[in-house]
Amino acid sequence: MAESMQGLHRSCRCAELSEANIGQTVTLMGWVQKRRNLGSLIFVDLRDRSGLMQILFDEKIVGSEGFARAGGVRSEYVLAVTGRVQKREAAINENLKTGSIELAAESIRVLSESEVPPFPIEDGIKTKDELRLKYRYLDLRRPEMQKNLILRSQVTNLIRKYMAEDGFLEIETPMLQKSTPEGARDYLVPSRVHPGSFYALPQSPQLFKQLLMVSGFDRYFQIARCFRDEDLRADRQPEFTQVDLEMSFVDMEDVLETTSRLLRNVFRDAIGVEIPDPIPRMTWQEAMERFGSDKPDTRFGMELIDVSDVVADCGFSVFTSALASKGTVRGINVRGQGDMGRKKIDKLVDLAKACGAKGLAYIQCRSDDTVKSSFSKFMSEEKMSDLIKAMDAQAGDLLLFTADRFKTAVEVLGQIRLTLARELELIPEDQFNFLWVVDFPAFEWSDEQNRFLAMHHPFTMPYEEDLDKLESGDLSSIRSKAYDIVLNGVELGGGSIRIHQDDIQERMFKALGFSLEEARDRFGFLLTAFEYGVPPHAGLAFGLDRMIMLMTSADSIRDVIAFPKVKDASDLMTQAPGPVDDKQLEELYLKTLSDGQEKIKE
Structure with a gap:
C-alpha cells in the first residue's frame, strides 16, 4: 500500500552523490530499476533523472518491517529511502557514476506501486515505436530519453543566455493569426465569435518578426512553436520548434556571423564540440554541381x-x-x-x-x-x-x-x-560538418502550378545586379540574398535579407504572377506597415528539434520531443485528434461529413 512522504524531504538526486558523501545520512527518492534478493540482504537499484544508486537493505539496520517492505517492491515502484552513504565492499561498477558507493538503508517508504510495465525501462530496447509512444510517459523514464530532453533544456537555456548578452529581445508573436496560404498547408482554427472565419496556426513568425523590425525592436529572437499540416518523416513533425531571429540595419555577413557565433557557443558548452571559425561557405550552384543537393553532406x-x-x-x-x-x-x-x-x-x-x-x-x-x-x-x-x-x-x-x-x-x-x-x-560518426549555403536562386519553376514560385518567400531580396531580370522573364538566373545553415547533410534552417523598398517588392509580386491588389489581400497589413518607414532588415530561423536530434545522434526528432506525433499526425497516447460533441460544433457553426459521404470538392 502506498504511503505519504510524511514530512520527508529529498536530500539530493541519486547520481549527485559521490565518495565525498561517505558517512552522510541522506534521503533519496525515485523509481525501482531492479531488485535482487540474496536472502539476508536485498539490493535495489533506485533511479531518477540523474542516474542510479544502489540501495543496500540489511535487516539488522533497516529492521524486520522495512526489510519485508523492501522485499515486496517491484520494478517502477516509487520509493523514499533514508540511509547512510558508504563505500561498496564488492561488485564495484566502474561504468556507473555511483558505482563505488551505495546507500545503507535505515528506513523505506513505498510512495507508489506500479503495474508491470509493457516494456523494460532501460536503454537499447527493441520495443516497437507504436508501443513506446502509446506509453510515452514510461518511455520518457528511460535514461537515453531523459538525457536527450535534459540536453534540449540546456541548449535552450544557452541560446537564451547568448542572445540576451548579444542585445536580442525575446518577444512572443501570436499563435492565432491570419492564413496566408503560400507553401505548406495551414492548420486552421474556426472562430466562434466570427462565424465562417478561421485563424491559422503559424507556420513561422515571419511576418510578425518583420513587423517588429518596423516597430523599432532592432534585435528580436524567439524560441517559437510552429505548425505545418504536411506529411511527416523522420525529421518532420506537424508541430515543431524553431529558433527565430531578426535584425535591423544589417547585411548578410552580420546575420551569418551572429548565427555562427551562437552555434559555436552552444555546441562547445553543451556537448564539447568545437565548430570551425569561420564556418565554411558554398554557393547554391557549387553545392548542386559538386554534391547534387542544396544541403550537402560534406563528411x-x-x-x-x-x-x-x-x-x-x-x-x-x-x-x-x-x-x-x-x-x-x-x-x-x-x-x-x-x-x-x-x-x-x-x-x-x-x-x-x-x-x-x-x-x-x-x-x-x-x-x-x-x-x-x-x-x-x-x-x-x-x-x-x-x-x-x-x-x-x-x-x-x-x-x-x-x-x-x-x-x-x-x-x-x-x-x-x-x-x-x-x-x-x-x-564518419561523431563528426559535425557545418556549412553555409548562400546565393540561392530567387525563383524555382513549379511543374504542378506551371509558374515560377519564390524559392524562399516573396520578401527575399534579389541581388541588385540581377534586378533587371525581373522584367526580362529570365527568372531562373536571378540570385537571392538567401542562406541556409546545413549540418551533416541536414538543413537546420535558413533566412534572407528582406526586401524593404516598395518598388522592388511590387516588381517581385509582379514576377510571381499576382497583382498588387492580390498581394494586399494576402499581406496587406505588412505592406501597409512598410509605408511608415521600414529599416533594412534580415533574419534567420533554424530547427531546434533537428539540431538536438543531430547533437544526440538520435534516429528521429521524435526521440528529442517529449510528446511527438506519428506519421499520420496522430498522438497514440492521448488519441488525438478525436471527435467532439455536436454542441461544440454548433458553437463554431460547423458540420462534419457523415460516414461514407464523399468529401466535398471545390
Whole structure:
C-alpha cells in the first residue's frame, strides 16, 4: 500500500552523490530499476533523472518491517529511502557514476506501486515505436530519453543566455493569426465569435518578426512553436520548434556571423564540440554541381563530376540527346565497387528512376582490369577510355552516370551518392560538418502550378545586379540574398535579407504572377506597415528539434520531443485528434461529413 512522504524531504538526486558523501545520512527518492534478493540482504537499484544508486537493505539496520517492505517492491515502484552513504565492499561498477558507493538503508517508504510495465525501462530496447509512444510517459523514464530532453533544456537555456548578452529581445508573436496560404498547408482554427472565419496556426513568425523590425525592436529572437499540416518523416513533425531571429540595419555577413557565433557557443558548452571559425561557405550552384543537393553532406567524398564535354559527340543517344536539350551528363566514382553484383546495380537503377531519372548508366572497372558497361556498344574504345580517364577511375571502381536537365541529373545522382555512402558505411560518426549555403536562386519553376514560385518567400531580396531580370522573364538566373545553415547533410534552417523598398517588392509580386491588389489581400497589413518607414532588415530561423536530434545522434526528432506525433499526425497516447460533441460544433457553426459521404470538392 502506498504511503505519504510524511514530512520527508529529498536530500539530493541519486547520481549527485559521490565518495565525498561517505558517512552522510541522506534521503533519496525515485523509481525501482531492479531488485535482487540474496536472502539476508536485498539490493535495489533506485533511479531518477540523474542516474542510479544502489540501495543496500540489511535487516539488522533497516529492521524486520522495512526489510519485508523492501522485499515486496517491484520494478517502477516509487520509493523514499533514508540511509547512510558508504563505500561498496564488492561488485564495484566502474561504468556507473555511483558505482563505488551505495546507500545503507535505515528506513523505506513505498510512495507508489506500479503495474508491470509493457516494456523494460532501460536503454537499447527493441520495443516497437507504436508501443513506446502509446506509453510515452514510461518511455520518457528511460535514461537515453531523459538525457536527450535534459540536453534540449540546456541548449535552450544557452541560446537564451547568448542572445540576451548579444542585445536580442525575446518577444512572443501570436499563435492565432491570419492564413496566408503560400507553401505548406495551414492548420486552421474556426472562430466562434466570427462565424465562417478561421485563424491559422503559424507556420513561422515571419511576418510578425518583420513587423517588429518596423516597430523599432532592432534585435528580436524567439524560441517559437510552429505548425505545418504536411506529411511527416523522420525529421518532420506537424508541430515543431524553431529558433527565430531578426535584425535591423544589417547585411548578410552580420546575420551569418551572429548565427555562427551562437552555434559555436552552444555546441562547445553543451556537448564539447568545437565548430570551425569561420564556418565554411558554398554557393547554391557549387553545392548542386559538386554534391547534387542544396544541403550537402560534406563528411565524405564521392563528388559529382561534369562529363558533358567528354561525351558531347560520343554516339550514345541517351547522353547526346540530353545535351542537345541543354541538359547535362554527370557521374560519380564509387571507389572499390567495380565488382558490384548486377542485382545491386539494378537496385541503383530503380532508385534513379524513382527519383525522377529515365535511367542510370554505369561502367564497371573490374579488379581484374576488365571493363563492363551498360552502354559500351554505343561508344568507341577511345571515347570510353576518355570517359574513364575523366572520372579518374582505377581498376576496382564503379562509375555511375545520369543524363537529364541539370536539376534532375544532379539531384538524382546526389540521392544515389547518399544511399551508397550509408550502405558502404562511408560516413564518419561523431563528426559535425557545418556549412553555409548562400546565393540561392530567387525563383524555382513549379511543374504542378506551371509558374515560377519564390524559392524562399516573396520578401527575399534579389541581388541588385540581377534586378533587371525581373522584367526580362529570365527568372531562373536571378540570385537571392538567401542562406541556409546545413549540418551533416541536414538543413537546420535558413533566412534572407528582406526586401524593404516598395518598388522592388511590387516588381517581385509582379514576377510571381499576382497583382498588387492580390498581394494586399494576402499581406496587406505588412505592406501597409512598410509605408511608415521600414529599416533594412534580415533574419534567420533554424530547427531546434533537428539540431538536438543531430547533437544526440538520435534516429528521429521524435526521440528529442517529449510528446511527438506519428506519421499520420496522430498522438497514440492521448488519441488525438478525436471527435467532439455536436454542441461544440454548433458553437463554431460547423458540420462534419457523415460516414461514407464523399468529401466535398471545390
